[in-house]
Amino acid sequence: MQEQFKFHMPTEILFENGLTQKMGRYIKGSSVLIISDPFLYKNGTAQRIGDTLAGKTVTYFSDIEPNPSCESVDAATAVARESKADCVIGLGGGSSLDVSKIVSCLVTNPGSIYDYYSGGTRVLESRTTQLVCIPTTAGTGSEVTNVGVFTNRKTHIKMPMVNNQFWPDIAMIDPQLTYTLPSAVTASTGMDAFCHAIEAYWNKNALPMCDMLSMGALKLIIDNIKTAYDTPSNCEARSAMIVASLVAGISFSQTRTTGIHALSFPLTTEFGASHGTACSITLPAFIRVSSQYEAQKMNSLVHYLGYESVEQFADAVEALMRSMNMPVRLHELGVQEKDIPHIAEVGLSAAIIQLTPADMNQKTVEALLRSIL
Amino acid sequence: MQEQFKFHMPTEILFENGLTQKMGRYIKGSSVLIISDPFLYKNGTAQRIGDTLAGKTVTYFSDIEPNPSCESVDAATAVARESKADCVIGLGGGSSLDVSKIVSCLVTNPGSIYDYYSGGTRVLESRTTQLVCIPTTAGTGSEVTNVGVFTNRKTHIKMPMVNNQFWPDIAMIDPQLTYTLPSAVTASTGMDAFCHAIEAYWNKNALPMCDMLSMGALKLIIDNIKTAYDTPSNCEARSAMIVASLVAGISFSQTRTTGIHALSFPLTTEFGASHGTACSITLPAFIRVSSQYEAQKMNSLVHYLGYESVEQFADAVEALMRSMNMPVRLHELGVQEKDIPHIAEVGLSAAIIQLTPADMNQKTVEALLRSIL
Structure with a gap:
């Protein structure tokens, strides 16, 4: 506690x-x-x-x-x-x-x-x-x-x-x-909600009620986002997704977000990625990093969500994004090796990055970005 | 949804x-x-x-x-x-x-x-x-x-x-x-919180956020109540229990309670049972009944809590109560067969009993009470 x-x-x-x-x-x-x-x-x-x-x-x-x-x-x-x-x-x-x-x-x-x-x-x-x-x-x-x-x-x-x-x-x-949202918007906004939920969960400001809500929101998203993407008129999936977004919102309203959102700022303003895309592109990498520092808590989460390990979960999230035609590597946004120090620097200027349960500095953030270049 | x-x-x-x-x-x-x-x-x-x-x-x-x-x-x-x-x-x-x-x-x-x-x-x-x-x-x-x-x-x-x-x-x-609460109070008030959480979960007024909170509260209680009972000075267990009570409170503040609380009223006023005891004595029976009507939802819950079946869960809850010296049969409160129609009648006069996900009438409630006489 x-x-x-x-x-x-x-x-x-x-x-x-x-x-x-x-x-x-x-x-x-x-x-x-x-x-x-x-x-x-x-x-x-x-x-x-x-x-x-x-x-x-x-x-x-x-x-x-x-x-x-x-x-x-x-x-x-x-x-x-x-x-x-x-x-x-x-x-x-x-x-x-x-x-x-x-x-x-x-x-x-x-x-x-x-x-x-x-x-x-x-x-x-x-x-x-x-x-x-x-x-x-x-x-x-x-x-x-x-x-x-x-x-x-x-x-x-x-x-x-x-x-x-x-x-x-x-x-x-x-x-x-939300019934008429285009599939690409369903994907990117839905993955934004995914980031809200998980960033609240592993947040240094985490609290029990928000952990519970985040787990529930993540389950709703994993169970429904692909259906909402494939079949935009599926009412059940649309209801589940807007509730998941709401619940994830309650959760991060108490904790604030972490490195994912911090790094999304330069990826949006300088590389034109939509907010949801700019967030979720670093999501699998942050799952891997945060799990080193919050191993027990992340294991509880991934088992609840039906995965055997954090690694399997991170891979599944990346596969989910690919299945919805979302970019999963920074070069797909036009980012080059030479841009990485600057992106890291801008991301580190957002205070929320220090709410990530990991050592966040120029060196570690550059390494994280390079791992998904 | x-x-x-x-x-x-x-x-x-x-x-x-x-x-x-x-x-x-x-x-x-x-x-x-x-x-x-x-x-x-x-x-x-x-x-x-x-x-x-x-x-x-x-x-x-x-x-x-x-x-x-x-x-x-x-x-x-x-x-x-x-x-x-x-x-x-x-x-x-x-x-x-x-x-x-x-x-x-x-x-x-x-x-x-x-x-x-x-x-x-x-x-x-x-x-x-x-x-x-x-x-x-x-x-x-x-x-x-x-x-x-x-x-x-x-x-x-x-x-x-x-x-x-x-x-x-x-x-x-x-x-x-709460560090100085006597063990008997730890048990009865903790099981009251257990009832709040599960009655919100299976409630006809159930809603997604409260389902998530109830699951989390129940896990905290199952993992900590016996420790708080056995070792009143265990700070970690005490923190977990007061947070569980808080979270269960948020949950049932939205849904209200169900048959467990309705039947507790006559058991308190006429048989002198403490509120928590009067509630939890019917808990295992209500778990069994509600699971017939909310099978899928109850299965999700018990699997999350680490049980293989609802039946195993109900047995475990009863064993937990016994391990804390709580009564689990109505005769332990002085209730006799002849009292059952009246207890059912008084319980049925509380509107919340109809929020139970089961057919609640004089016949079914009497049968439930007889099953734990």
Whole structure:
């Protein structure tokens, strides 16, 4: 047992197929802002939800880009303030959900996101606007975390912002919203959730409840991701995957992530890999490394998941990724030997890398990266 | 996967050995009321905690009896109002914790508990007094539920009261407080936690996160309860047991319990069995019954726990109870054949009995009871 731990996840979780078509009774006040990306607006998903909110004024903001910028946050905030939003609904992958978190605070907190983040010195006061997060991918878990990741366009730095005002009031989980996800997105977001679960499990901040949740999430993913990838309309697999993402989200919301996520930052910003791909490409290597330091715990996990050894598990994860056409070697992303010192350096600059249960320094991280070049 | 579920457990959990000796920074306001039973007051536990709250006015209320009455609640409320308590700390087993929940609300809500409970028609408004719950047994899980169980002395009826104001702000888990628990209490409260975990697992309201937590809690209990019973000073086993109780509490806080708890009510009130004993005496029988209706799920559980079959598991649980000198047959509590129809009837009057995954009626419940007479 750990010597000490904390657990706090105050968000109310509602799960039901079709829930977003009858969610009116959960929404407070008369003015609602729905924040999404352009795709979910154009394909009618945002409006289908807005149309169910009878008697309320619904405003849409749909200019959220991947890796959302502070400028997008400020633009959405202007709309939220103008519409006097009583409720902000974030709809989408991690980007829209993250933006909805800070916008719901800025409705009643003055100024720009820059006043509170990335060098800003103001402190967010209590949020009074309701915050509802609705994921449309089974991956980020953002609906049950108090973190938003924003990019400062001036400095080109992408940085997480952690704030207890960011816990959504409600996380609405509606598997139907994921039925039309393309297979490649199913694979990469699903493997992102896999990383969340296992990084929480081997984390130096690990705690018993999260260990239990991570084990359950990993089992759900292993049992269902390939089915969801092969047969996107398989409702049972889609439900299992969005629940796995949710559970993995609860787990890493308490522990934070580790080296996998730290190294994903340069692989995304400099080599263009999607977040899930950039994370999972180092996953088998991190399984092997972490198992040297957490041998007993990792053995318990892999036996629970039905594998005979950690080595067999790592191989199976790599085979699973290959079976979904995901890259498993860094050169597939365009990384060359000469890039490795720099990737290691950028990864080591993220504090979370030191939550990996292994000695993480320039030499060891370069060796890990070379092992999968 | 279930078709729908909800999960909401907003309490902040803090776990650390010795935490209650340095908890001042978590306590709000200047006036603190510590509610406990007479034993924890007389042996100095309550005062040792109060003494660490430097600069605050600390008042003690220590007249909490087992199966606390509404009269005790009203007496504690009078003290809380007089001391203008900013924070109410519940310290003890389930009784003190349950009383602290309603008292923290009644500081700012007028009248008696009878106005809100057991026929009362008033509704509790938002609680503004901080509520901190500190368990001293590893069993009830009350520190992470929104339920209090009170006895109406006028009608002699013991009834649960469920209210979202009852979620503690903070659950403080300090294993040290359990080091001196007598072995018999370790056994009965630990088996109560076992029942919470498994009743949440096979519950008709079951949900994925709670299934995962229940599995983990059951493993902790099976691996540690006998050690804690045999060697009360074993810190590792004590930590594991209080965490198991906590996790089982989170689990059943979402699902409620089932037939085991329903039948425990008459066994406690009419045959004087302690709550944990009254629950666990029917546990092996309920394992056998529930497994007929939840065969696959129960098989997954018992294999995870290291057993080959449900039957072997049920036998092992019974042997575990015997090894801790707990009764495993109803006649050991003084129950006779002629009492069985009445016990079944009273058990069936508790709504939770219908959350058992089995056909629960007068005939089936009597048969279950006769099988362990």
